[in-house]
Amino acid sequence: MLFDGFALIIRTVNDVPYRFCLGGSGTLLMLLHGRPETHAMWHKVAPALAAHYTVLCPDLHPERSLTQQADDLLGLADNLGHESLILAGQDYGARVACEVAGQEPSRVKALVLLEALPGPDHSGRDDMAFSLTQYESCWFGQLHPKPEANAVQIPAEWLDDPIAENSFFSPEAVEDYLSAQVWRSDTPFSWPVSRPDLHCPVLVLWGAKGRIGGWYTPVLPWLAVSTGTVTGHALPAEHFLPEEAPEETLAAIQDFLSNIS
Structure with a gap:
């Protein structure tokens, strides 16, 4: 059972x-x-964090703008009776977290950003190899199964029935991913072109086997948009950190938050 003890x-x-x-x-x-x-x-990772925090895991609404979603999440925090909050976001969720922090910097006490960068700056990295790993126009210049994987937009193993026993994805979680309507809106979401302006402590985590750590020193771009402290390190994973490396992800978050007053 997922999220034991949660409602x-x-x-x-x-x-x-x-x-x-x-x-x-x-x-x-x-x-x-x-x-x-x-x-x-x-x-x-959520059940262990709930030992010390009120943990809220929402489904996002990517058909709404980042500003709208940030306003919604702050309203949800108000609804639950919380003035101060901490946010952790993976990938797209990190950008939503940054938007919340930008709207109400006095309320957000810390950010944990997983597999994310603050903006679209690829300066000095736009060679052919970089392009072939990043951009839609180059999907079909790559070897199988990369083009098909990008066209489907989900990990291929999610379609296996049953999912392999050695997969780090939980069958119950995958069932939720495939049945939920989160990413099925007719209105496509878009990445923001502006960089966030952050003032709270930030922890940056990325996969040692992934692309972000291969092309960037991920802490540095976040230092450029933050007035607070920024720390971070790689985890033994590719992209889906809380599922690929849950113990390491949990330990990193707990250690970071233990130093937040």
Whole structure:
């Protein structure tokens, strides 16, 4: 059973229904999922965090703008009676987390950003190899199965029935990813072109086997947009850190938050 001890709730904020798991007590800690997942991606780390925090894992609404979603999440925090909050976001969820921090910097006490960069700056990295790993126009210049994987937009193993026993993805979580409507809107989401302006402590985590750490020194771009302290390191994973390396992800978050007053 995913999220043991948590409640699955649907609550309307700004006329938008938000589905989320909620558990624990203490300062509010929002865990925001990335693409193409749902709140279920946090099921391996959320229960342990709930021992010290009120943990909220919502499904995002990428059909809404980042500004709208940030306003929704702050409204949800108000609805639950929390003034201060901490946010952790993976991939797309990291950008939503940054938007929340930008809107209400006095309320956000810390950010944990997984597999994310602050903006679209690829200066000095736009050689052919970089292009072939990043951009849609080059998908079909790559070897199988890369073009097909990008066209489908989900890991191929999600379509295996049953999912391999050695997969780090939980079958229950994958069922939620494939059945939820989060990424099926007719209105495509877009990445922001502006960089965030952050003032709280930031922890940056990335996969040692992934692309972000291969092309960047990920802490440096976040230092450029932050006035608070920025720390970070790689984890033994590729991209889906809370599922590939849950123990390491949990330990990194706990260690970081233990130093946040």
